[in-house]
Amino acid sequence: MSTGTPRLNSAFPETPVAAPPLRQRRGNSPVRVGSVKQPSFTPKAPTTNPKPTDPSPSIVQTPTTPPPLIPEDVIDAPTQRLYAVAVFVLLQAWKFYDIARLYAADGDSISELWFCVKWLVLDGCFFGFLPILRIPWLHFAPMFTLCAIATFSVMDIFVSLKYQLPITAFFGAFWKLIYDRELSITERSVKWYDIVNNNSHIQGKYTVYLLPEGAAQINPESTCFCIGDTSPFVTLPIRINGTQPINIELQRIDLESGSAEMISINHKELKKLLKKAPREDEPQLRNLPYTVKQPGLYRLTRVTDVSQLEVRIYRSEALVVSCPKANLKISGSQKRDKCKGDMSDIAMEVQGLAPLQITYSREIKGKPTVFSVQSIHPEGFESPLLAGFNSDGTLTQQGDGTLTWAQRREIIVPLNESLASAGDWGYSIDKVVDGCGNTVDYNALFEDGDYVVPKKSSLSHRLMVHDRPRIRFLGCDPQTPIDLPKGVSSELPLQLVSVRDDAPYSVRFAFTPHNKLQSASEHSPDAVFKDYSMKGLAQAISIKEPGLYSLKSFSSKFCPGEVMEPSSCLVITPPEPSMTMESDEILDKCTGSSIGLTIDLTLVGSPTFELSYRLIKDGGAPVVKTLTIDRTRHQVRFTPEDAGHYAYEFFSLRDKNYANVKLDSKVNRVEQTVKPLAGASFIDAAPRKNVCIEEPVEFQVKMQGTPPLNLHYDLIHNGKRHRMSDKNITTSIHTIKTPPLTQGGEYALALTTVEDNSGCKIYLESEAKVNVRWQRPKAQFAPVEGKMHVRALEGKPVDIPIRLTGESPWTVRIRNADRDEPAKTFKFTGTNSYLTVNDAGTYYLEDVRDNGCPGSVAGADSTFKISWIDRPKLRLAESVSTTRKGDGFVRQDVCEGDEDSVELAFTGSPPFMVDYDITLKPDGSSDSKRSLEHSSHQLRAGLGVATVRLETSRAGLYQYKFKSLADGLYDNPRESLLKNPFTLEQTVHSRPTTSFANPSKVYKYCLDAGAGDDIIPIQLHGVAPFSLTINVKHFSTGKSDIINVPHVETNVFNFRIPNHALTLGSHAVSVLKVKDSRGCVRKTPTDAPHVMVAVADMPTITPHDTQRKDYCVGDRIAFTLAGVPPFAVEYEWNGVPMSAHNQPSQFIRVAEKPGNFTVTGLQDSASDCKVSVGLTSVVHEVPSVRISGGNIVVKGIAEGDQTEISFNFFGTPPFTFTYTRSEIAKKGSKPKILESHSQTTNSFSYSMFASQEGVYEVISIADKFCQYSAGKSGRKD
Structure with missing residues (x-):
């Protein structure tokens, strides 16, 4: 049997049946958060023939849209649309650029023609080429393309002709359209259009249609649904065609137990479903969104319409299963840390409708790999989903009435693999798909834009694989x-x-x-x-x-x-080290006495060895020494230089493995008595000395041998040798001292022989060198420009030349005779040096010494004198206007803006430069330092006298502080500060000012109320008393009156205009001049602030329609006002006093509500006089009509029946109304009026019977005073 829904002749074609679900390939884009894909589900067809009573639905194939010219796998559709729109925008921008050039040119016909032809071609080519590309959403119909080309062509021609566009008028009309508001009687801004087009006056509509034979079907698209954690409920579509249901019954078959339960949807719930149902192209077709929260097999069993007739049900059903779910199954004893080569010991637990498919990722060291396991189901599992059945029958007809194949399955998928590499391993479940295509994408579930939420621990598991050490x-x-x-x-x-x-x-x-x-x-x-x-x-x-x-x-x-x-x-364990030794004496050939000792050492152990021994001389304190030996045999020689008894005790031995192995010092002990040979040598290895002339020289010699000793040496100079000797030397250190060396040059002191007490003579080879200076050093001052006297700028360093002879460096002691202080020591390195001084005085050379010798000072050139040039001086002379006050001066007070200056006198070398600071304490400021204003200035003078212009531009206390002075010689800013800076103070008084207390106020007078009754307050700023000159200008004649006010004691003057100075019309009052008690005068300019005075007649008010007293809601009540605008109108609305200010010559108000309107008073802007009036009008409510209580009633009746339509009226009888019957319009078409009737009644209700199909509605209603048509209300003519 067909699952299609029977349709009317005007219905849309049936949606084609979707194909069986395809398994998603790896790499497809992930599903968003918690999304579950629900592909269409089509069961297998039965082998039985369809029942002859079921009609065959007509299936119309939807024509396929041709693909884009550029394939979407090359450039996707959104990008193609973006490129097309970008080209269009660029073309229009280019066009606007050409328009700007066209309108800016002189306007020759060639440029206009070229513009027109150019853009006719470009726009035509763009819109003509666009359909060829067949871009989705931009593939327009040929008629649209032609209209677009025609529109842009007209615009191009219009622009090329340079017509001036009335842009201001266009925007004004547009603003009036979107903001069309007027003031109502209650002084609220209202839209007149909304009042006169108030649809609430005609409410209700009655639609009568003849009921066709309807049909119902659940899940028309054969979609499979699932309920899970992320989708706790699903919406089943129930398609209703050509009927208005009031009750629906569903049957749910539990997938686990096979039990069935009935679900009833009453009329109240159906209304909610109808409101939620999406709008279809066919008004007879509705898809009701019914929400279920339990898995099962749902099918329609009964549908009843508004006529209590059962609607034909097409056999269909909706399969709702539990959403697939997967998690990683980790044993409780498994550790996160694994070793390389271990097994992972991880399994995946998959739940859902079999067969299942799971996708998981394995990440090793940050590199992920995706795997997919498909067709997961238990052993021996049979399901119509395994072979992809396609059928028009229901699921219960597939051979398994208990639906065991649709039950939730739990299957374990092991992931036991060897961990072949060390590092961080991670397993995570990405996606799971059940048998009918429901998909749960865990990656999308835990991703939110760029932010990734960590997966749950049941979805991911990480292992740390460690390398074996x-x-x-x-x-x-x-x-x-x-x-x-x-x-x-x-x-x-x-x-x-x-x-x-x-x-x-x-x-x-x-x-x-x-x-x-x-x-x-x-x-x-x-x-x-x-x-x-x-x-x-x-x-x-x-x-x-x-x-x-x-x-x-x-x-x-x-x-x-x-x-x-x-x-x-x-x-x-290595053996401990040990040692044996043998010794032998060393004898002198001359004397035969012992001069040393030789010891042969034999060592056992692991080299390197360290042998420690004690050296004891003449029974004194022992000296510990250590020998380092890198082999097992070693010889050591001891030859002391001094005579005496020596003992050597070896007490400790150390090798590579053992430290501090004790030795028997008594066994390993050697003694000897040493008498060394005579000898002598200089203590310095290369002795050389520099000495001054006529001074002796000394050298120290180390003596060796048995005392007493005799030492012989020679002093050699200029090829001559002088022999000398020192006898009976008993010390080990002997000093040789030569006679004074009187000749300059090089000397040699050579040691020749030495003898000890035995008479043995030993020849020596040591020699010392002596360099003798040829002369003593000298020091003297050198003249500057032939003089031993220099005048310099005070504080500037002065270089005194000094001449030196000798060897560098020199040390010179110099004293300043003018200062009571000892001589100072200076060091110089050059023969022509300079002594830099900073103090004046007479400098004396006392003594000099060079690198090694004292020197002499030349007596005639040992004195030099330094003196200072006088600094510049500044003086301010006293006068009548300048008096001395303490260390400063005070200048006579002046008024703000007056010219004033002082004269300064200079002493020194021109030009002069004076720096001074000006500190201003403005009038009215606080005494804090923050309120002071500082500025720095500089004055340059070429002569000995200069004038300083004093600041008077602002009022306040000025202080001038002269802080530094420089002239042509003393021009360093850092050194030009005055030792005794002085100040000059001057007070600058502000000029008096005037201002009107209310400068924007227009002082108004009534013509018959008398002039001069009002005062104009004038505020005066300054020191009282003041004198004023006031000007009153008459605009009607152009003449002015000058009024002098000689003595004003206060700072607020209430000015009353004299009677002779006021006439009918407008006047301007201004202050020409003001003077205060300090003699400061301020004249005001001609454009100074002023106040206006107006004298006018009494205002009047007249209605536009003097005969009309009754108005309707939405009418405009208008009055004409005479006087000086703006006006203030007082009125009462339903007994409540109200007022309207700033009104022009027309007073218009919209009647927003019904009530009584009375104008009680009027006042214009000429004065405070008010006119009492009493103009009363009555505002009536517009009549209203309600069809069937104002509700929209849709009534389906069988052909030949009739229904009652009731009308209720509101207003003042009698009522006249017009109603129409129009056809039931299809979507997108305008309904056609079939008939129209008018009725009059004195009652507030009216009823009629209708048996013809159509929409019944009222188009106009009128009562005694007012009428309302659909779209407009107003007064009844």
């Missing part, structure tokens, strides 16, 4: 043992290899002591096993016993490790 010995094995000294602990040389520090680590060793080893690489049967824990890769394992250590096992915090080779380490 490795261990071995480094640099140690049975062939290469390591040493462990006795009583010392050491560290095993282990090498741990791990990708990351997975501490703690556990290590297990096998240990056999050294004395129990069977061989260097084999453990004894009773080997001991030891376990160690390491907190990191860098931690070492300490041992104290020698033996064989072997690695047995190794593991990290997470994984067991691998033991690499070498896995054994042999630890041995």
Whole structure:
């Protein structure tokens, strides 16, 4: 049987049946948050023939739209539309640019013609080429294209002719259209159009239609639905065609138990569903959105319309299942940390309508991979969804009346795989699809724009796969043992290899002591096993016993490790170091006495050795010394320079493994008595001295041998040798002193021989050099420009030339005789140097010394004098207007704006430059420093006298502070500050000012009320008393009256205009001049502020229609006002006093509501006089009519029946109304009026019977005073 809905002849074609759901390919765009795709579901056709009573629905194939010229896989449709619109906008922008050039040109016909032809072609080409592209949404009909080309062509021709567009009038009319508001009697802004077009006066509509034979169908698109966490309910479409249902009955079959329940939708619920139903192109066709919250199989069983007739039901059904769901199934004992090579031990639990499809992701080290598992169902599962059945029958006719195949299934999908690489592994479920295409996309569910919400723990799981660590010995094995000294602990040389520090680590060793080893690489049967824990890769394992250590096992915090080779380490104990020695004396050939000792050492141990011994001389305090020896045999020689008894005791030995091994110092002791040979040498290795002429020189010589000693030496100069000797020397350090050296040049002092007490003579080779200066240093002052006297600027440094002879550097002591202070020491490095001084006075050279010798000062040139040039001076002379006050001056007060100046006198070298500051304390300011205004100024004078112009532009207290003075010589700004700066003060009084208290006020007088009754307050600013000159100008004659006010004692003057100065019309009052008690005068300009005075007649008011007293709501009540606008109108509305101000010559108000309107008073702007009037009007309400109580009634009747239509009237009888019957319009078409009738009644109600199909409505209503037509109300003529 067909599942299509029967349609009227005018109905749209039936929607084609959707194809079976296709499985979504990997890579498709994700579904948005919580979305569930619900593809159409089409069951398998039955083998039985359709019943002959079911009509075959007509199916019309919808013509397919041709694809775009540019395929959408090249450029998608939105981008094509964007490009087309962009081209159109650019063309119009280019056109506006050409229009601006066209209207800015001189207007020759060639440019106008070219503009017209150019844009006719361009616009025509654009709109002509656009349909060829067949862009979706821009593929217009040919008629639309022709209209667009014609419209733009007319616009191009119009613009090319340079017509002037009335833009102002156009925008004025547009503004009037959108903001058409007027004042009502209640002084509110209302829209007159809304009042006169108040649709509430005619309410209700009665539609009568003849009921056709209707039909109903549930789920016409054969869609499969699902209910889950993200979609707790679904909406089932119930299609109603050609009927008005009042009751619907549904049957729901539970998928788990197979039980059925009935659901009834009453008339009240149907009304809500009809309101929610989307509008269709056919008025007879409605899709009711019925919401369900439970899974099951839903089908229509009964539909009753408004005529209590049962509507034909087309067999159809809606399958609602539980939305598919998936999660990762993790055992409670599983750990997050795994080892490389372990199994993942993860499974996916899938729930929903089988067969299911699941998509999951696996991420390894940040690189994701997507997998898909399809056709997930239990073993032996049978379902019409497996083979993609296509049928017009229902699901219960598929051979399984219990719908067991539609029940919710829970299936476990294992994901047990080997973890082949170390790093961060992650599993997450992306999407699950059930058997009828319902899709839950978990990626879209946890994404919100650019923000990603972490997935639930049941949807994702992460594993940390750790690499297996490795261990071995480094640099140690049975062939290469390591040493462990006795009583010392050491560290095993282990090498741990791990990708990351997975501490703690556990290590297990096998240990056999050294004395129990069977061989260097084999453990004894009773080997001991030891376990160690390491907190990191860098931690070492300490041992104290020698033996064989072997690695047995190794593991990290997470994984067991691998033991690499070498896995054994042999630890041995080295022997302690020892020493033996032999000694032999060294004898002198001349005397045969001992001069030293040779010791041969034999060492046992591991080099390098450190041998410590004590040196004891003549039984004195021992001196500890250490020998470093890098081999086992070594010879050492001891040859002391001084005579005496020496003992050598060896007491400690150290090698590579042992430290501080004690030796027997008594056994390892050697003694000898040494008598060294005579000798002498300079203490300095290369002795050389520079001395001054006529001074001796001394050298220290180190003596050696048995005293007393005799030393012989020669002094050599200019090829001459002078022999000298020093005898009976008993000290080890002897000083040689030469006679004064009287000649300059180089001397040589050579040691020749030395003898000891035995008479042995020893020849010497030491020699010292002496450089003797040729002369002593000198110092003297040099003249400047031939004089030993300089005049300079005060404070400026002065360089005194000084001449020096000798060797650099020189130290000179100089004293200033004019200052009571000792001489100062200066250092110079050049022969022509300068002494820089900052003080005046007479400078004396006292003494000089160069690099090594004292010198002399030239007496005649040892004195130099420095004196200062006088600084410039500034003086302000006293006068009658300038008097001295303390350290400053006070200038006579002046008025604001008056000219004033002072004269300054200078002493010094022109030109002069004076810097001074001006500080202003404005009138009326506070005494705080913030209120002061500061400014800096500068004055340049070429002569000894200059004039300073004083500031008088603003009122206040001025202070002039002269702070610095510079002239042609003293021109440094930092040094030009005056030692005694002086100030000048002057008070500048402000000029008096006037102002009107109400400058914008127009003082009004009634012509018959008398002039001069009102006052004009004038505010005066200054020091009283004041004198005023006031001008009164008459606009009617152009003449002016001058009024002098000689003595005003207050700051507010109430001016009364004299009677002779006022006439009928307008006047302007202004102040010409004001003077205060300090003599300051202010004249006001001709455009100064003034006040207006108006003298006018009494106002009047007259209605536009003097015969009319009755008005309707929406009418305009108008009056003509005579007088001086603006006016103030007083009136009463329903007894409530109201007023309207600033009214023009026409007073118009819209009657917004019914009531009594009475004008009570009128006042214009000429004066405060008010006219009492009493003009009364009555405003009536516009009549109203209600059809069927004002409701929109749609009544379906069978052909031949009739229905009653009632009318209710509101207003003042008698009532006259006109009603029409028009056809029921289709969507998009205008209804046609079939007939029209008018009726008159004195009653407030009226009824009639109708049996013809159509829409009955009232188009006009009138009562005794007013009438209303659909769209306009007004007074009844």
